[in-house]
Amino acid sequence: MTKRIILIATAIAFASLTYAVDFGAELSNEGGVRKGEETDFLAEHSLALWLTTPIGSGGTTLSVEGRAVAEKEATADEYELWADVNLFRFSMALNDRFGLDAGRMPMNDVTGLVLAQPMDGAELHGTFEFGNLDASVGYTGFLNVRAVDVLMTADDGADDAEDGVYALGAKRLVAKVSALFPELFGSVDLAVEGIGQYDLRGVIGEDGTQTAHTGYVTASFSGELTDGLFWRVSATAEMGVLDDGTDTYSITSGVAVARLDYYRGAKLHVSADCLYSPGNDSTFTEFVPISFRSAGNLYEPGYGNLIRPSLSAVYAFADTLNVDASCAAFLHPKKVAGADGMYSATEISIGATALVFSDLRFRLSTDLLLPSGEDVIVQASLTAIVDL
Amino acid sequence: MRKVKLLAALALAIAAIAATPLAAQSAATMTELLAKERADYSDFSYLVASSAGIEASPFEAYMYCDQLGSFPENAMPNGPITAGAATFFMMKNYGISGGLMWRLTGAPRYAIREFRALDLIDPEVDPAHVLSGRELIELVSAFAERFPDATLREAEVSDVSAERRKAVLKTLEGTK
Numbered sequence: 001m002t003k004r005i006i007l008i009a010t011a012i013a014f015a016s017l018t019y020a021v022d023f024g025a026e027l028s029n030e031g032g033v034r035k036g037e038e039t040d041f042l043a044e045h046s047l048a049l050w051l052t053t054p055i056g057s058g059g060t061t062l063s064v065e066g067r068a069v070a071e072k073e074a075t076a077d078e079y080e081l082w083a084d085v086n087l088f089r090f091s092m093a094l095n096d097r098f099g100l101d102a103g104r105m106p107m108n109d110v111t112g113l114v115l116a117q118p119m120d121g122a123e124l125h126g127t128f129e130f131g132n133l134d135a136s137v138g139y140t141g142f143l144n145v146r147a148v149d150v151l152m153t154a155d156d157g158a159d160d161a162e163d164g165v166y167a168l169g170a171k172r173l174v175a176k177v178s179a180l181f182p183e184l185f186g187s188v189d190l191a192v193e194g195i196g197q198y199d200l201r202g203v204i205g206e207d208g209t210q211t212a213h214t215g216y217v218t219a220s221f222s223g224e225l226t227d228g229l230f231w232r233v234s235a236t237a238e239m240g241v242l243d244d245g246t247d248t249y250s251i252t253s254g255v256a257v258a259r260l261d262y263y264r265g266a267k268l269h270v271s272a273d274c275l276y277s278p279g280n281d282s283t284f285t286e287f288v289p290i291s292f293r294s295a296g297n298l299y300e301p302g303y304g305n306l307i308r309p310s311l312s313a314v315y316a317f318a319d320t321l322n323v324d325a326s327c328a329a330f331l332h333p334k335k336v337a338g339a340d341g342m343y344s345a346t347e348i349s350i351g352a353t354a355l356v357f358s359d360l361r362f363r364l365s366t367d368l369l370l371p372s373g374e375d376v377i378v379q380a381s382l383t384a385i386v387d388l
Numbered sequence: 389m390r391k392v393k394l395l396a397a398l399a400l401a402i403a404a405i406a407a408t409p410l411a412a413q414s415a416a417t418m419t420e421l422l423a424k425e426r427a428d429y430s431d432f433s434y435l436v437a438s439s440a441g442i443e444a445s446p447f448e449a450y451m452y453c454d455q456l457g458s459f460p461e462n463a464m465p466n467g468p469i470t471a472g473a474a475t476f477f478m479m480k481n482y483g484i485s486g487g488l489m490w491r492l493t494g495a496p497r498y499a500i501r502e503f504r505a506l507d508l509i510d511p512e513v514d515p516a517h518v519l520s521g522r523e524l525i526e527l528v529s530a531f532a533e534r535f536p537d538a539t540l541r542e543a544e545v546s547d548v549s550a551e552r553r554k555a556v557l558k559t560l561e562g563t564k
Binding site for chain 1: 506
């Protein structure tokens with residue numbers, strides 16, 4: 001009988017399902033040690049609450065996610081507390097072709113190097129025979145600087161130093177248009193994207209000492225080389241102006257990435273990539289993204305003036321355990337003041353994630369940073385995450 | 389085209405039933421269930437009892453499963469069965485250990501979450517979603533495939549109150 005039921009189920013199509021209110025919570029606790037010149041402990045405890053609910057009967061849904069965090073960074077002496085609403089999104093289908101998201105939601109560029117953060121705004125998605133077209137607009141001024149790093153000017157840096165539970169930061173208007181053309185040339189996919197960012201400091205709120213307006217254009221090509229082996233090449237050009245009140249400077253920069261991904265079933269994933277971003281010279285300035293991210297786990301600088309070759313692998317031993325390892329080197333194409341040469345640092349990371357129960361997982365991670373001419377830094381931490 | 393494919397799939401399913409050495413009555417019941425927009429507790433019980441090797445009508449199967457005491461208080465044989473009720477019944481009566489919160493609380497919300505985590509049900513389906521006949525078969529078969537050795541626990545008559553038995557028997561009288 002059991003076999004008969006399975007046989008029938010595989011012969012029938014999936015039916016559409018209706019959705020209603022759902023909610024939950026995630027409790028995460030991390031504790032660890034960092035050893036550099038000194039030994040410090042670090043910790044982060046967070047409680048995230050989420051909710052999804054239909055609004056009306058037209059298929060509109062509301063998704064909300066918020067969290068409260070108590071963290072002690074290795075370099076800090078005390079715990080800091082902050083809270084954030086990182087998702088408050090209404091999603092609706094306008095017709096068969098167009099969908100609209102509005103509210104606070106994550107916005108990303110195709111590379112993840114320019115824009116990767118929540119934003120208050122709207123995003124229109126279009127699905128066509130030739131591919132997808134998306135257009136979005138967002139504002140950063142209501143975001144909590146404790147949760148989002150927008151560090152384009154010295155004033156942004158001053159805002160970021162705020163230690164309130166909810167502190168407002170950079171006021172920027174961001175617009176994005178992107179197009180994805182799947183299998184445009186044979187098996188090659190093309191994504192093109194344009195992003196513009198306008199600094200509203202002085203227009204809204206107090207004047208700052210600096211304002212920066214930037215634009216980015218990205219082209220990304222990707223495809224499959226052989227069974228399980230995929231490639232991606234992307235190039236982003238950045239143009240803009242930085243005004244410090246007395247002078248205006250041009251921003252001319254970019255970032256390029258070449259990447260290979262190899263999948264062997266669901267067990268093994270190996271990737272190798274190389275990132276290049278120019279340094280300051282007579283032609284280029286350093287790359288300034290909208291969303292600041294460190295280029296490594298322990299390596300703190302961002303993606304400006306950087307060559308970063310890296311290799312990483314993830315292996316799943318079973319449904320409940322996977323291990324990962326990565327290695328990256330950081331080099332400066334333009335020599336930095338005080339440095340001996342191009343080489344800056346190497347970072348090695350090893351980690352393991354164990355799914356003890358379907359709603360409880362542990363993550364052990366260790367990072368080793370070998371900086372040029374400085375002390376080695378080692379960090380190890382254990383995180384427990386439970387879904388309530 | 390999609391309709392043709394669906395009809396072909398249904399024809400295959402019916403042919404699969406006909407090809408097995410089962411009573412014509414069972415094949416007819418399954419065919420009927422496939423076409424149902426809203427499956428009920430007796431349909432679910434019929435699948436559960438059949439999986440356990442119990443030959444019974446859907447109503448007899450319901451009476452058997454109801455004795456396990458895992459159906460909601462207001463459940464009736466012809467009442468629509470939800471994803472939450474079906475997953476809770478299976479977690480509760482097949483000895484599935486489940487996640488940490490299920491072990492700690494045994495609450496229905498953690499039963500459906502276990503099914504989601506094990507990829508036995510659409511991760512976004514709501515517990516209150518009323519299952520169609522096809523969805524019910526899909527759910528029970530996914531469970532049977534994932535836990536081929538799971539066995540239904542023995543029913544104890546004492547699990548069901550006399551009042552509840554009376555209420556269910558009234559439903560039976562109503563259907564006669």
